[in-house]
């Protein structure tokens with residue numbers, strides 16, 4: 001039984017937590033747990049933040065607009081969204097910012113975000129923490145960076161080393177207007193884009209999870225059969 005539980009935990013629990021440096025707070029996500037799913041409206045809101053804010057610097061090279069049909073968008077809907085960005089629905093989401101100008105302006109090349117939530121321990125918890133981890137509070141900054149914030153960098157509580165080259169991308173509310181009227185607070189935008197990044201990193205998540213459940217059912221039936229077989233065999237042996 002213990003093995004079954006371990007297997008279940010292995011198949012179902014998301015990535016381990018713990019970020020680099022300060023431990024990142026654990027949030028509740030709609031894609032977690034047995035009831036977890038990709039929520040179309042949430043992915044849509046995350047897409048809105050990703051394309052209207054993040055895409056200015058970051059690419060999402062492992063997805064295109066057509067991928068959105070896997071979470072319930074119709075072809076007409078993705079056509080409209082892609083058209084608004086002047087993109088083909090089969091084109092990768094590539095930022096217009098080229099690497100050379102990025103390096104010159106920010107000193108670092110903004111990494112591709114499609115696999116980011118898999119590349120960092122903590123996944124969506126980490127992305128969310130970094131996005132809301134900026135602060136101007138001198139006391140807080142002094143606590144983490146007694147020497148001050150390096151030239152060109154920005155204080156961030158959760159980024160390893162606490163000095164990040166990315167200027168606060170979600171510096172205030174209402175940077176986007178949501179399709180469903182949800183209020184675009186900083187926390188909301190951060191949560192939505194982190195959910196979107198989780199989806200881009202593992203679009204197959206629930207196919208895998210469902211497979212896990214079938215494996216458990218199979219093992220359960222197999223255990224009962226093994227038990228019944230053993231009993232039948234022993235019954236014969238005891239008779240003699």
Ligand code: HEC
Nearest residue numbers: 053054056057106108109110111116127164165166169193
């Ligand atoms: C103005 C350009 C710019 C915008 C806009 C921007 N970023 Fe960044 N981002 C950067 C740069 C530059 C880095 C590299 C930071 C570093 O390594 O110090 C970065 C790094 C990151 C990282 C990686 C942190 C790590 O652990 O390496 C994440 C996650 C991230 N950005 C998410 C986002 C999200 C989500 C958005 C949209 C809400 C966004 N960024 C918008 C420039 C930008």
